[in-house]
Amino acid sequence: MQTSTAQGGNNLDPWYHHYADRAAGLKASEVRALFAVASRPEVVSLAGGMPYVAALPQDLVINAMDRVMREKGATALQYGSGQGVPLLREQILDVMALEGIKANADDVVVTTGSQHALELVSKLFLNPGDVVISEGPSYVTAMVIFKSYQAEIDHVPMDENGLIPAALTEHIAALKAAGRTIKFLYTIPSFHNPAGVTLSWARRLEILQICRSNNILVLEDNPYGLLYFDKPAPDAIRSLERDGVVYLGTFSKTLAPGFRVGWALAPHAIREKLVLANEAAVLSPSSFTQMVISEYLSTADWKAQINTFRGVYHERKNAMLAALDEYLPDLSWTNPTGGFYVWVTLPKQLDSKAMLPRAVKELVAYTPGTAFYADGDGRQNLRLAFCYPTPDSIRLGIRRLATVIRGELDLLDTFAGTGSLGAAPDRPGIHNPRFGGPPANIS
Amino acid sequence: MQTSTAQGGNNLDPWYHHYADRAAGLKASEVRALFAVASRPEVVSLAGGMPYVAALPQDLVINAMDRVMREKGATALQYGSGQGVPLLREQILDVMALEGIKANADDVVVTTGSQHALELVSKLFLNPGDVVISEGPSYVTAMVIFKSYQAEIDHVPMDENGLIPAALTEHIAALKAAGRTIKFLYTIPSFHNPAGVTLSWARRLEILQICRSNNILVLEDNPYGLLYFDKPAPDAIRSLERDGVVYLGTFSKTLAPGFRVGWALAPHAIREKLVLANEAAVLSPSSFTQMVISEYLSTADWKAQINTFRGVYHERKNAMLAALDEYLPDLSWTNPTGGFYVWVTLPKQLDSKAMLPRAVKELVAYTPGTAFYADGDGRQNLRLAFCYPTPDSIRLGIRRLATVIRGELDLLDTFAGTGSLGAAPDRPGIHNPRFGGPPANIS
Structure with a gap:
């Protein structure tokens, strides 16, 4: 049987005109x-x-899942809390403590990877036409989410020490002068994706102060923070401030992405709404994968x-x-x-x-x-x-x-630049920092 | 440190005025x-x-996960496709075939429980002010999602044979006369939650025809279909029509909800957008839980x-x-x-x-x-x-x-009805069918 395409469809998609604007x-x-x-x-x-x-030695994972199934199988196979497994939320505090964060397990929401925390925060905050400030360049799939809620992204340039505070101040002033609503600063301060740079400690203080004085929420995305080479990154921005930062973490890089377990640490009122949004989206994150990770953290040398x-x-x-x-x-x-x-x-x-x-x-x-x-x-x-x-x-x-x-x-x-390759014009300025500048010191 | 509440917060939530309308x-x-x-x-x-x-015998699950980890551990621990594991999508066709559905694995999208399929479809289709038609009563957390996208829910009454076609026709006409945009009919045809009734075969044909002639997409939610007692429910609405139905299924009731694995079967153009929405939301559903279920379906007698x-x-x-x-x-x-x-x-x-x-x-x-x-x-x-x-x-x-x-x-x-209990007035009419009517025949 065929659905009529008379009322607004097309040959490729009969529902073409039915989609939401977003x-x-x-x-x-x-x-x-x-x-x-x-x-x-x-x-x-x-x-x-x-x-x-x-x-990752597979036995570490196999042992954890065997114990979970044999000792708590009925719980692991069941629906759980929309906020996540309580013991895991306590253990997440230990992970975040490595980057200077002091928090309460009640303010942690477990999500289906930290990607889903990004989605939930965006759903909660973004009206069409709102602005998200982010580094330029920034994480691809965060931008896909922001755009899917019809927000606009304003890129602030970086240099080798990360986001440039003076540029952030300028951008905020320009956006405010234009009557725009800035909902949050999305930032990856440590080992940036894609830029590979890290925000210095002095700048963390400075950027937090700029956001605070402009009443802008900071969305701190930190998937790579514990994967430093010689010495740790500076402490998380969240270590400096509780009420103005939503912090996102994940086990995807320190354990394995196949479990899809990440988290948000949020100010209390935002956390309450995040749990409701999480329940609406997935009822509860997977009890099974959360409990396997919890067991792994309890029994394996996860820091090693x-x-x-x-x-x-x-x-x-x-x-x-x-x-x-x-x-x-x-x-x-x-x-x-x-x-x-x-x-x-x-x-x-x-x-x-x-x-x-x-x-x-x-x-x-x-x-x-x-x-x-x-x-x-x-x-x-x-x-x-x-x-x-x-x-x-x-x-x-x-x-x-x-x-x-x-x-x-x-x-x-x-061909003196007239070929079909379409060489890009050189566009200097704050939207294209090319902060690599002269060849970096690779020692 | 404290965030200033001067610019639009309140004592309980400094970000109170920052949330999106939704x-x-x-x-x-x-x-x-x-x-x-x-x-x-x-x-x-x-x-x-x-x-x-x-x-559910736990050994069935333990054996499946041990095999997955020992034979395909590196894949199970990794990110996967935003559409879901290909073999699992093939196996889902076998599950749906039990309810008369013929489909192609390319049109299946694996989701984090069928709840997340509901969320993704809603994100894709619902503008503020749009109308979703559903049975009255209907599934709680579907309605939470529809409201979270600022859609309104129009309840059409049921009787012991499910949604009443004549009432559906009336409601559509009234909504259209009022200039409203109807985005889809959300229905649970088999063993309805919460009503416990099943849409008859004759009505499935009739309701599909009504939706088709009014260019309304059908969102068929079928978590319970295979859990019949004496005889199977009528075949799924999706068995009658490919282009006009998005069908949702899940392993939460036939296996276990702790894995959070469900799916959507959608017309091709909608399916493409669902995959993009799924990627934006979670990058990919859990490879690990999908592969455990796939292994279980391959090796255990899942029909038994x-x-x-x-x-x-x-x-x-x-x-x-x-x-x-x-x-x-x-x-x-x-x-x-x-x-x-x-x-x-x-x-x-x-x-x-x-x-x-x-x-x-x-x-x-x-x-x-x-x-x-x-x-x-x-x-x-x-x-x-x-x-x-x-x-x-x-x-x-x-x-x-x-x-x-x-x-x-x-x-x-x-107390002759004057107590504090607030006895509900009797409100007859299509919004309160009380289709239980006289005591049911419980044989």
């Missing part, structure tokens, strides 16, 4: 589309930010496991920077002190988005910088993820990338 | 509030709809397990109706042929919501009918869930309920 903001991200391409085994993917879960992950990622970052230094010495890039990502600045005549098909043909994948800007900026940048491939693969990938880049530059030389 | 719709449901009260061990709870997971659940719930329904017949013969109630719930109609001078505290004092809990109406209706009804307590507990609970009801009626007799 659905127009839901578009496939460039990163997602890349996953399909980059999953071919012969491609070295420096694109996706998948944690290297093979560094985080140290293992740190060692893996540190080695891979060193491999990536050494390969960049060897094969692409004329480019500039950030030097992350933790996390998963390096942010590379290309020669200004290149376009990372236009260059990608050629890279995939050469069997290397990356994420074009444009994915990380809401406004089309970022053509001169690309994100390289060192978290998943082995050091040898990373080296091979960077060598291939160098071939691609040299090929592009040769082509541009030959 | 947040006003997020209120704690009566059912949720009850969970805390009814969880005391001495209370017989006939309130919550928790499946009786103890009827569903038969086991059927036997458990059938016995409990019989116990409940026998106890109602013995202790409360003057009341009327529905006679469900599957699922979890009986819908009871009280004498018209009683108020199920006002009576609840007295019931809890007598150590029995139920859900007042008002929880299942968006418009405050339902005071003369209550929902009894027979899924979780044992037959003996059910009998004890109904005996206590009878004591409460007799006590209320005595009190009303004594």
Whole structure:
């Protein structure tokens, strides 16, 4: 049987005119589309930010789940609280204490990955036309959510010490002068995705003070904070302030993303609403995966496991920077002190988005910088993820990338920039900081 | 440090004026509030709809998860596809085939319980002021979602054969005449929550035809369909029509809710948008819980397990109706042929919501009918869930309920209806069908 398309459908989608206005903001991200391409085994993917879960001994997980099922199976298989398993919420306090956070388990809400905490906070706060301030560049799928609630994203530039306070002040003033409603500052202070930089302690104080005096809520997203290399990142912004910060954490990077367990720590009144939104969205997060993680935290040496992950990622970052230094010495890039990502600045005549098909043909994948800007900026940048491939693969990938880049530059030389590559114009200014600037000190 | 409350906060919540308009719709449901009260061990709870997971042999689950971890651990611990695990999507086709559905795995989206499918469909379709048509009464937490997107709910009455087609036609005409935008019909055709009735086959055809001719999408929610007692429910509405129905299913009732795995089967263009919305919300549903369920479906006799659940719930329904017949013969109630719930109609001078505290004092809990109406209706009804307590507990609970009801009626007799109980006025009409009518034939 066929549904009539007479009343507002079209041939491809009979329900085309039935969607909510916000659905127009839901578009496939460039990163997602890349996953399909980059999953071919012969491609070295420096694109996706998948944690290297093979560094987690499987017996640790198997033992935890066996104990959960044998000792508390009926609870693990049942619906649970919309706020999350109470014992796990207590244990999350221990995790956050490593970054200077003092809190109460009653203010923690467990979510289906910290991604879902982002979704719930956005649903709770964003009216159409509201503004979210974020770093430029910023995390792709946070921006997808903000846009899906018809909010606009205002990018504030970074440098090697993270978000620039003076620029934040300027942006707030300009937005206020334009009569805009700023709902929150979305920030990844430690080991930024995609920029690979970390907000200094002095700036954490300064940025918090700017937000406080402008009555702007801070949404602090901290998936990578514990994955530092040589020394810890500065304490979380939330360690300085309880009432003005919603803090997001996750077990996806310190344990495994396949469980989908993250959390929000929020001021009490916001926390109450987050629980209601969580219940409406999923009734309760998975009791089973929460209890497996809780058991793991109770019985395994989880801090030693985080140290293992740190060692893996540190080695891979060193491999990536050494390969960049060897094969692409004329480019500039950030030097992350933790996390998963390096942010590379290309020669200004290149376009990372236009260059990608050629890279995939050469069997290397990356994420074009444009994915990380809401406004089309970022053509001169690309994100390289060192978290998943082995050091040898990373080296091979960077060598291939160098071939691609040299090929592009040769082509541009030959055709004097009139080719079909669509070289990006150089657009200096606060929306394109290229804070890689001169080649970074990679020591 | 304190956040200034000078700019629009209040003493309890400094961010009070920052929430989105839609947040006003997020209120704690009566059912949720009850969970805390009814969880005391001495209370017989006939309130919550928790499946009786103890009827699932734990070794079936333990074996499945051990195999998943030992054979595919690295995949299970990793991020997955935003659409869900491909093999599981194929297996879901086998589950749906039991209710007459022919489909393609490409049109299935795995979600974090079918609750999250409801959330995603609502996010995709509902603008503020849109109308969702649903049965009256309807599922509490679906209505919470619809309200959270600022949609209004129009209740169409049921009788013992489910939603009344003539009433649906009338409501659509009235809404259209009033210039309202109807986004979809939300319906639970089989073993309705809370009403315990099932839409007849003839009416499925008729209601689909009404929706088709009015260009209204059908959102068919079918958590209980396979949990019939003597004979299967009629085939799903989706078995009749591909392009006009979004069908929702779940493993929460046929396996266990603690995994949070459900799904949507949607027309292709809607499915594409659902995947994007799913990715934005949670990146991907839990690989681990999906793969455990997939392994269970591959290796265990899952149809026999569903038969086991059927036997458990059938016995409990019989116990409940026998106890109602013995202790409360003057009341009327529905006679469900599957699922979890009986819908009871009280004498018209009683108020199920006002009576609840007295019931809890007598150590029995139920859900007042008002929880299942968006418009405050339902005071003369209550929902009894027979899924979780044992037959003996059910009998004890109904005996206590009878004591409460007799006590209320005595009190009303004594004070001639002027007591503080606030007896509900009799409000006949399509918004309060009380389709229990005369005492049901419980054979």
